[in-house]
Amino acid sequence: MLTNTVVLKNRGLLRQQAFVNGQWIDASNKDTYEVLNPATGAVIATVPSLSADEVELAIHGAAKAQKDWAAKTAQERSRILRRWFELMHENAEDLALLMTTEQGKPLAEARGEVAYAASFIEWFSEEARRVYGRIIPQPSNDRRLMVMKQPIGVVGAITPWNFPAAMLTRKAGPALAAGCAMVAKPAEDTPLTALALGVLAAEAGVPDGVLNIVTGKPDVVGPALMGSSIVRKVSFTGSTAVGKLLMRQAADTVKKLSLELGGNAPFIVFDDADVDAAVDGVMASKYRNTGQTCVCANRIFVQSGIYDSFTQKLAEKVSTMKVGAGTEDGVVQGPLINKAALEKVKRHVADAKAKGGRVLTGGDVHERGGSFFQPTVIADATPDMQVFVEETFGPVAPIFRFETEDEAVALANDTPFGLASYFFSRDLARIFRAAEALESGIVAVNSGVFSTEVAPFGGVKESGLGREGGQEGIEEYLETKFLCLGL
Ligand SMILES: NC(=O)c1ccc[n+]([C@@H]2O[C@H](COP(=O)([O-])OP(=O)(O)OC[C@H]3O[C@@H](n4cnc5c(N)ncnc54)[C@H](O)[C@@H]3O)[C@@H](O)[C@H]2O)c1
Ligand SMILES: O=C[C@H](O)CS(=O)(=O)O
Numbered sequence: 001m002l003t004n005t006v007v008l009k010n011r012g013l014l015r016q017q018a019f020v021n022g023q024w025i026d027a028s029n030k031d032t033y034e035v036l037n038p039a040t041g042a043v044i045a046t047v048p049s050l051s052a053d054e055v056e057l058a059i060h061g062a063a064k065a066q067k068d069w070a071a072k073t074a075q076e077r078s079r080i081l082r083r084w085f086e087l088m089h090e091n092a093e094d095l096a097l098l099m100t101t102e103q104g105k106p107l108a109e110a111r112g113e114v115a116y117a118a119s120f121i122e123w124f125s126e127e128a129r130r131v132y133g134r135i136i137p138q139p140s141n142d143r144r145l146m147v148m149k150q151p152i153g154v155v156g157a158i159t160p161w162n163f164p165a166a167m168l169t170r171k172a173g174p175a176l177a178a179g180c181a182m183v184a185k186p187a188e189d190t191p192l193t194a195l196a197l198g199v200l201a202a203e204a205g206v207p208d209g210v211l212n213i214v215t216g217k218p219d220v221v222g223p224a225l226m227g228s229s230i231v232r233k234v235s236f237t238g239s240t241a242v243g244k245l246l247m248r249q250a251a252d253t254v255k256k257l258s259l260e261l262g263g264n265a266p267f268i269v270f271d272d273a274d275v276d277a278a279v280d281g282v283m284a285s286k287y288r289n290t291g292q293t294c295v296c297a298n299r300i301f302v303q304s305g306i307y308d309s310f311t312q313k314l315a316e317k318v319s320t321m322k323v324g325a326g327t328e329d330g331v332v333q334g335p336l337i338n339k340a341a342l343e344k345v346k347r348h349v350a351d352a353k354a355k356g357g358r359v360l361t362g363g364d365v366h367e368r369g370g371s372f373f374q375p376t377v378i379a380d381a382t383p384d385m386q387v388f389v390e391e392t393f394g395p396v397a398p399i400f401r402f403e404t405e406d407e408a409v410a411l412a413n414d415t416p417f418g419l420a421s422y423f424f425s426r427d428l429a430r431i432f433r434a435a436e437a438l439e440s441g442i443v444a445v446n447s448g449v450f451s452t453e454v455a456p457f458g459g460v461k462e463s464g465l466g467r468e469g470g471q472e473g474i475e476e477y478l479e480t481k482f483l484c485l486g487l
Pocket of ligand 1: 158159160161162163167185186187188218219221222223237238239240242243245259260261262263293294295391419459463464
């Protein structure tokens with residue numbers, strides 16, 4: 001029972017213990033930490049704060065389990081993953097409720113994330129059976145050459161709070177499909193969804209030790225994963241600052257890394273765009289998850305000829321957005337995850353106003369109090385503002401004016417980040433010029449959303465290394481072996 005009166009149909013999904021080697025465990029020293037509902041501040045659960053020794057227990061259990069898991073046929077692994085996918089759908093409403101309760105996103109968005117998260121398990125249950133090697137035409141007839149793909153082994157996963165289900169399954173799906181075993185650490189703000197996915201994985205037939213969900217302090221669990229020579233790979237999703245720390249820590253064991261890091265997405269609206277469609281595109285991108293996604297439009301660039309009409313239309317739509325707890329009917333903007341996130345948004349808005357930004361709607365904490373903030377549009381934004389340089393991670397849309405295409409692309413690329421870029425244009429030549437010139441791993445044209453399990457997701461520059469999803473996603477969990485067979 002969640003103390004804020006939310007009751008799950010499948011009460012077994014609410015776990016307040018870590019999942020290690022198929023067992024639900026407390027920390028041996030009984031250390032725990034509280035999980036709060038960001039909409040109310042209520043304590044909804046407590047989970048163990050595991051020690052480094054207990055993380056080691058999970059790592060050794062994963063190493064043991066991984067051998068038998070990799071020895072299964074791809075079809076056997078595929079079928080178990082498929083069952084996990086089915087169970088996620090059968091329990092979708094409970095998973096969504098749990099997610100909204102601990103993360104705050106509107107229930108409709110939580111339902112969407114559960115489906116998105118499940119799609120990675122479905123996709124990689126299929127990809128499991130398409131891990132091909134190849135035969136190489138021999139350079140001399142006294143030998144035969146071949147390439148085989150093998151699972152990396154034990155992998156660590158560290159995931160963020162903003163997509164508590166999808167960021168885990170985007171790693172666990174390909175890892176388990178490849179024959180790896182995983183020790184996953186969810187964000188301390190949102191462990192409950194991950195633990196519930198552990199319940200369903202076990203029910204689906206994922207053997208003990210193949211998937212472990214370890215809860216605890218990042219500065220305890222992180223070093224235990226990064227320092228272990230048994231863990232051959234860590235897949236991290238989170239801030240660029242932590243990603244850089246993990247890169248330094250990975251050096252000691254030459255650990256492979258996948259890094260899905262921070263963003264600072266430009267959203268360019270050219271004067272040949274469909275303005276109404278572009279407004280809808282900004283609404284879909286900027287305010288998704290209350291602005292707390294790595295691919296949210298962070299800087300909106302509008303060509304001067306349509307600047308006034310665009311900003312007016314956007315402000316009108318944003319001013320109608322309903323703010324509240326994610327379980328309330330009609331709510332489309334929930335709370336920010338915590339007080340620190342709220343303070344960052346307040347800091348960005350204050351800085352923009354101090355430097356000449358004009359607030360068209362919102363601009364202050366919401367009357368609900370807590371960590372709620374008014375959906376905001378700021379006109380006359382300039383590149384010297386914090387909203388240009390940093391990822392706001394909140395419901396604030398700064399609108400910058402530009403004159404030429406070259407100026408827009410230069411402004412868009414003027415950042416160390418390169419995860420997603422967006423632009424609206426109906427000029428085909430311009431579409432190809434801009435798509436090729438933008439420095440990001442993902443470019444969305446005439447659309448504010450693109451997330452799908454079938455395409456490679458990832459960034460360039462300081463937004464990360466590697467790709468998740470698509471054909472590429474499983475490669476992150478495979479080693480390539482060259483076999484030379486003398487005859
Ligand atoms: N590229 C992507 O796919 C993607 C997706 C979601 C979020 N993000 C980024 O994540 C950031 C917001 O998420 P966040 O606040 O949870 O990020 P964060 O980096 O603070 O935390 C992410 C995860 O790392 C853990 N962590 C924190 N410090 C650690 C340490 N020293 N050692 C090991 N683990 C540590 C946290 O406990 C959490 O599980 C934003 O920058 C956002 O852009 C990127
Ligand atoms: O916040 C980061 C997520 O990766 C966004 S998405 O849902 O994958 O687009």
